[in-house]
Amino acid sequence: MDARQEKGLILAKGARLIAGSTWTVPSQSNQTGAYLVDAEKVTCTCPDFELRRERCKHLFAVEFSRTVETKPDGTTVVIEKVTLTKQTYVQDWPKYNAAQVAEKETAQTLLRGLCDGIATHAHSGRGRKPISLSDAAYAMTMKVYTMMSARRASTDIKACAESGKLSRAVSFSSVLDYFDKPEMTPILIGLIEESAKPLASIETSFAIDSTGFGTHVYRR
DSSP: OOOOHHHHHHHHHHHHOOOOSEEEOOSOOOOOOOOOHHHTTTTTTTHHHHHHHOOOOOOOHHHEEEEEEEEEOOOOOEEEEEEOOOOOOOOOOOHHHHHHTTTTHHHHHHHHHHTTTOOOOOOOSSSSOOOOOOHHHHHHHHHHHHHHHHTHHHHHHHHHTTTTTEEEEOOOHHHHHHHHHHHHHHHHHHHHHHHHGGTTTTTTOOOTTTTEEESSEEEO
């Protein structure tokens, strides 16, 4: 491997090559510059190729980034490997910090709004009024949100009752009992569907729960 091939390999591994009818390969000497490579005609717009009319490091970079497969019928398929750089954004730290600090309170308020839509049948019998389905769903969701056991989540559930988000505190044993009630399943599914509606307009572009994107894209 000569010096131009070595530099081409470095470009293929670390730089952002943009594929198309021609490839855009960045310049190593000029951070804002780039050259156009035609892999089929084996040409490049860099000064080195214009002077020598032989393969330059940019052409080698493209060759290292693409392979040609031959099918059983004799036809060929070009597989292009395009290396993408991760885009970063400036973080607005004051707003980010404020959102993190207020997250639990915001979640509790939004959850109360969701649970207000749950209908509960009127209590006609004697004795203590049972826990409403609305309060049961709220306490169940808060238990999961805290990522703790039902006993350890009791403090948060009690605090929600004291702040008016629950009509009364739901004991940990009652929360666990409601997890076993089959009638809660359609209610919880309804809460998920209702909370997902604001995301419906953008979920075709990317998955809401994605943590990132791959660093390489392969295309035929």
